[in-house]
Amino acid sequence: MYGWDGNGWGAGAWIAMALMMLVFWGGVVTVVILLLRRTPPHQGPGPVRPPHYDAERILHERFARGEIDETEYTARRSALRHPE
Template sequence: MMYGWYGGDWGIGAWIVMVLVMVLFWGGVVTFVVFLVRRPPGGSVTHLPKPSHHDAELILNERFARGEIDTEEYNARRVALRRT
């Protein structure tokens, strides 16, 4: 009997199964690596801090000091910032 590349009873079905298993294996490896890379360090979800009203008021004060806005606009914007 000759058992070589083509001598067994596996046929084309074995090749299809091998390809499917290989695609599943490498897909799992790639998914795992992407999961590790995209996960934040320490396992916790980090959120960007919200900009505070203090920063907006500083910008408003600077614009008023440079003369870009007048007193009425300054007061209206400051009231609007403190309202939200």
């Protein structure tokens, strides 16, 4: 029988089991954190857009609302695409 009379595993085995439990639970926590922090593929960075894209979108919206006429729209779009 294994009792407290010195015939059991001893203190070294208990320390080793405690360390292995720490390593195991540390690994589980690490895997969970890495899975939570990973960016899903559908939320990754989008396609690279030219720097004038947002400005052209705003210009197009202003033209669609009638705030600017076609001549001004064409001139500003040309200036955005071909800055001097």
